[in-house]
Amino acid sequence: MGSDSTTRNESSNQTLATYRRSIDNIDAALIHILAERFRITKAVGEYKATHELPPADPAREETQIARLRALATESGLDPEFSEKFLRFVIDEVIHHHERIREDR
Secondary structure (H helix, E strand, O other): HHHHHHHHHHHHHHHHHHHHHHHHHHHHHHHHHHHHHHHHHHHHHHHHHHHHOOOOOHHHHHHEEEEEEEEEHOOOOOOHHHHHHHHHHHHHHHHHHHHHOOOO
C-alpha cells in the first residue's frame, strides 16, 4: 500500500514540477517582453522631450486600455486585471518620461 502512495506522490510531484517549469518559462518571457517594451518607451520619452511633447497622452492611454481590455476578454483573461496591469505599466512609463524631460 505504501508503494502505491509513494508512486502517486512521485507522479504528482513530477506533474507539479512540469507546470512550474512552464510557469517559470512564461515569467522569463514576460520579463524579456517588458524589458523590450521599456527600451522602446524610453526612446519615445526621449523623442517627446526633444520635441517638447507632454510625458502623458491621456487619449492614447484610454484607447490602449479599451483595446487591451477587449483583447483580454477575447483571450479569457479578466479585463479588470489587464487594466490594472496596463495602468501600472503606463504610470511607470510616464514617470520615466518625466525623468527624461527633467534631465534635459
